[in-house]
Amino acid sequence: MERLQYIADLFLCCKKVQQNPWTAFAFVFEFSEGHVANSGFLYNGEAVRPASASIEEEPLLLRNTLREFREEVYEQCDWRFIKLLFQMESETGRFKIDFEFEDKSRWEIHPGNMMEMREELRPHFD
Template identity: 45%
Template sequence: MNVNPKYIREIGELVMRCDDVIEEPAWKALAFVFDITEGHMANSGFLYVDDEIIPAAAGIEDDLMALDNKILEFREAIFEACGHKFVQLLIQMNSAGKIHIDFEFDNPKRWNMGPSNYRAMREQLRPAFD
């Protein structure tokens, strides 16, 4: 799949502007899951601070739609490249600036969290950059 890498850089820059990320300067890693359907997008995630895991959301107060719009633009670029639109997007980063993005095209519940899997999912989503 040939997609311009600028999207990854721009998404990473926008994630770094998110309020929850800025408000927790000690974070070492983060993970955000975006659920995308036609006409709706939601996200949830975690900030990892040593052994502590803090629930977080990806939002920029002074530019509410910036990240969502960039993700939709990225989704269109992926669609043009491979003919499929992702239904979930996983963004993982560490404080050194490494970023990993993963897609789910078929299962809209792949990274969903609920009472039965919340603890397991927050560990499953923890970035491992080795």
């Protein structure tokens, strides 16, 4: 749990998260051979803003931390996730992490599905 809280704290250090108002956010990280990409959304009530997650002062810190976490998950369950979804709400500070191990198209954000994905990825903490 300590590792997960550290990851949550890193997301809170991201430039877009710090510089924009939000009530919740969601970021998808995609891992492939030697490459990590991310995209997501900041939600502020009904307003939604596309965003990416990066810490300005240490641009590789979040990515490298998630790579290490991916290896820890692999050591425990013998599967490497190809995507990680991180969601957080501001009011309570609650967060969720989900993984995809096989389906490369899951949580894929592109211009053709932007409106659909922003709602699909919107965090719901029930």
